[in-house]
Every structure is written in structure tokens, then in C-alpha cells.
Amino acid sequence: MNLLEVNNLKMHFPVHGGVMSRVVGAVKAVDGVSLTINKGETLGIVGESGCGKSTLGKAIVRLTKPTEGSILLNGIDITHMSQGHLRPLRKQFQMMFQDPAESLNPRMSVGEIITEPMLIQKIGNAVSRREKAIKLLERVGLPASAVDKFSFEFSGGQRQRVGVARAIALQPELLVLDEPVSALDVSVQSQVLNLLMELQEEMGIAYMFIAHDLAVVKHISDNVAVMYLGKIVEMADADIIYKNPKHTYTKALISAIPIPDPTVDRERMILDGDVPSPINPPKGSAFGHRLNHPAYDETIGLDMPLVEIEPGHWVAADPCCLGAEDYAKVREMV
């Protein structure tokens, strides 16, 4: 059984307009996403800003109520559970946020921040919780004395370590990490990534790792899903997706990564424009629209599901974004 199974998840936000503030449309932030995560594995989610990757993460840990679809954790459907019923299950899944400065309460000591989840779950007493907090701090590489300090007394990297300590305090099975290292400097970034990889090894936590830095995502992930405008366009093993990307958008993202070698001179694929607004998305192939692809008109109204083109390698059956051979192959499979 998969640890996490997400089926056709949709997260739409209503848009109000007019004098009566009636609902005039919807932001389709996440629009039909299906994925699975196995115990102890990492799924990386990449995409440009506004593609819905953070919204997906928040919906999975049920910080928002999904519009449609289902989320199964250890086989239990948590999609429509009330927050009260969810609370005991929250031990199993936690979320960690991007900006350590904003996600840690400046009025609480580090000890209070780390023990809060245990307090809510009514685990232990004040003394044992404090002991646990000190152990956790030492585990993430901070001195025990940090327990009585405040988060603003620490640097960005240290604060993110506090965030890690809080997230693992309840020994979750799934941790959703939303851009956990993007606010950090390179040398500190690798320290935090190493810590995350060690913890996964030790505790068998599964990660959903959301980031825009493809090199980082590739390094830490078993599987990678590429999102564009609320949908997954390609999903495969991390090495395979970088070596043999099928979807044009994945290719474009990879080609945009700056290579730290001045002697490499390569032909870049430069994308024009930006991601279109999710309020009024293109009717056909979303990325075909950005490419101004000649076949775009044919895709209007066409169903373009994710198809398993090779074992474990899923790609959207989009005529604008696949090579002719690949498209013929997926067309047969639909």
C-alpha cells in the first residue's frame, strides 16, 4: 500500500466580482493532480511560480479543503475529514515552510516552538517534552542551550533547523517541505539538505519536496513531478526525467538551469512570456499556447491525460509538447 495516494485532486478558489460580490469564476490552482508516495521515499515537485505546487502541498496536509478528488493516507481517506477528526492523524503528516523567519513565532522560545505539536497531541509532561526538545535540537545540529532562546537570535540556516526539529517532533511518516532551502545561502543550503537526507535514512520519513531549484530537487528525490498551470505534465524517476525528458516544458526547465562551468557553451531554449493566469487558462494545451504551437487549435477540448509511456515514466498526452514518435505511442495507450 502506498503511504500517500492522491487522486484527481482539484483545488479551485472562487473569484468574486461585481457589486453583489457574486462568484464570477475560479482560480484553478490545482486542477486534477494524481500522485503516490511510498514509505520513506521522496517525491520532488517542480514548476514555475504560480503553477500550484505550494497549493498542492497545503491541500495534501489539509490546510485547505480540496474542491474535488481524494487524498488517502495509509489507506484512510482524509479529503473531507473535519479538523477535529484530523487532529489525531496529524501526527503522521507535517508541513515545513519556506521562510523560517515567518513560520516561527517570534514570541515563543525555541523550546516552546518545538514542543507545541507534542502539547497539542497531549504527549508526555512538561519535563519530558523539554528533554525531547533538547534531543531534537541536538539531532538537527543545534546546541542544547538553544532551547531557551528565541528564533530571531539565530541565522537563517539555524532557524530552518529549528523548523526541521519541530516538523520531526512527532515522528511523522510524511513531511511536506515547501521550498525548505530556497531562502538559504549555498553553503548553508547543502548543510540543511544533508540533514534532511540523514533524517530520512534514520527515521524512514517520506518527503514531498516542493522547490523551483531543479538541481536540488533532482539530488534529494526518488521521483520528480513537473507541474504547469495546476497540472502534472510529466512524472518519472529523478535520474530518468533529467536524462530523458519527454515533455517540452520539462526540457525547457532543464535547459534554463545555469551551468556552473564557463567553458560549456550550449544552445539554450529560451521560453517567451510567463505562465498564463490560472483564472482564465488557455482552453487547449496550456504549454502549447505559450509556445504558440501550430497544433494548438487541435488541442482545444482534447482530453490529455497522463500516460505511462515507459514503466514509471508518466507524461501528458499533449500533441504540442511531445515528439511525433512519443505522441503516436501515447495516443495508442489512451
Next chain:
Amino acid sequence: MSEDVLVVNNLQTAFDTDSGRLTAVDGVSFTVPAGKTVGIVGESGCGKSVTAMSIVQLLPQPAGVITGGEVIFKGANLIGADDETLYGVRGNEIGVIFQEPMTALNPVHRIGKQLSESLILHKGLSKKEAWEESIELLEMVGIPSPEMRVSEYPHQLSGGMRQRVVIAIALACKPDLIIADEPTTALDVTVQAQILDLLKKLQKEHGSSVILITHDLGVIAETCDEVVVMYAGRVVEQAPVENIFKNPQHAYTKGLLASMTKLETPRKSELKTIPNMVAGIADFVPGCRFCQRMEQEGMTLEVRPEFKEVAKDHWVEACPLCTDHA
């Protein structure tokens, strides 16, 4: 032929704070040759932005003070120059691209007005001429339907478009030197690629020199001719871009290069790191500050290592523990 557009000599910038005067830039020297791109790289707080803002003297006032050194731009020292001279240089001969396109643009003025400003001030164009020129500038930076965009407000544009507008403003008067302070940090990789491409193209057309400040070594490798590596308020190494990547001399440069996550690093392998972190600015030692981070003891912490040329155009702060050049 290569003449230096800018020579920064032993620049020192300090901030007056409640806990006394803190030196953020401590004797920084480098040169920018005509038509070349010089990258300044370093971690947050190393003084790279303060160095850039000291060149155009746009430091936060009254806290920021330039306490010493020279900034020689086209033969004249800008430090100590009167306001009139500086007005004539800023936005005219030196264009600045700021990091946050959100905050660099005024939200209550139309794009066209913000572009016209420097054209009217420095080039003496009429309002109408400046407006026309603004449309051309927007077209040059690749904004579609510029005649429409010119009368829009910043919030109507996406992040990438806003950054293009900021670039257009910086280039409006065809400056000899462009200072780009983290021009792509707030943007997506795909938009970053567009913007870097645009900068390169425009630089070629105008023959301007560029100072590019970034923490991303990938960006450095793709765009720069020369690299200045800063650590804790000082330059620890300066060299042509190939030397920095192929033959780094300072332990900090080596550490920085090693700790980058690259696409070819084997998956889930342990990443190289630089231990500890940069000391607080108030605790900086007079000697080698990278030795301070590495918790070394002894003389290297007391005496500032000599900044010397170890190979042609390759300069390094020659700490005996951090380099092989004592």
C-alpha cells in the same frame, strides 16, 4: 585597448548603529574593464550589495558612511564629489538594476513616466519625445505591445516584465556602466534565462560594462568575464572566470564551488558543505576571516593577509592556511 571604466581602490564603507560603527566593506579593490562583465559573488551579508551601492553612493542615510578609499569612474574620483556631479552620473553614465522589481518601481506612476524621468533630466528631451523614446526602450527589452504597456502601472505586469522595465530604465541613457544587483534572484529559472540573455544582448549592442552581483555561481559562469569573490566584507579572490572555476586558489572559493548542488552529483549522496557560518559583523577579526569561520587559531586571525597577484590577473588574499601562497 582595454581601458578600465571603473577602478575601486581600498573602498571602506561603514554603518553607524546603536552598537557603534560597523565596517561592512573593509578595503575592497577591483577594476572593471571596458565592455566586460564583472561578477561579484558571495553569501548574504558579505558586503557585495553595499559595495555596489557605495559606487553610486546610494547608501541608506544617515547610517551609511564611506570612510575611505577611491571609486574612480572614467578617470574621476566619485568619492567626495559634489551632489551635482553625482546627479549627472547616476542614471546617466551609470545605470542601476535593482533586485526587487516590485519595490524598485513606483506603484502610482505609469511605466512611461518612470522611463521618461531620466530621459527628460539627462538628455533634455521634451515630455512627448521622452514618451516616444520610452516605447522604443520597452520594445528593445522585449515587452510585447509596448505602445499599450507604456501607459500601464507596474502592478499590471508580471515579475519578469517588471524586471524588463527596470532594465529599460537603467539602459535609458545608454550608460557606460550598468550595476545589476541580483537582477534575477526573485525570478523563475525560465524568466531568469530570458533576462540574462537580454542583458548579454544589450551589453553587446551598447558596449557597456556590467557589474553583476549574485550568489548564484551558475549565473556567474554563464555571463561573466571576471569574478570577484567576497567574504565577510573583503575580496578574497579575483580572477578571470575560467580560473575561478578551474583553478580556484582560496579555500572559501573552493568551498563555495564544492557545496553547489549540481545536476551531475549522484543522487542522495552527501553534499559538501562549508562548516559553521560567517561571524557576526561586530565580531570580525582583523586577520583572515575565513580562518575565523574554520575555527583556526593563531597569527592568521591577527594580521590581514596580503592581497597579491599569484598568476596573471589572478589575485588572492594570501592567507597561509587558506591558500598555498604565503
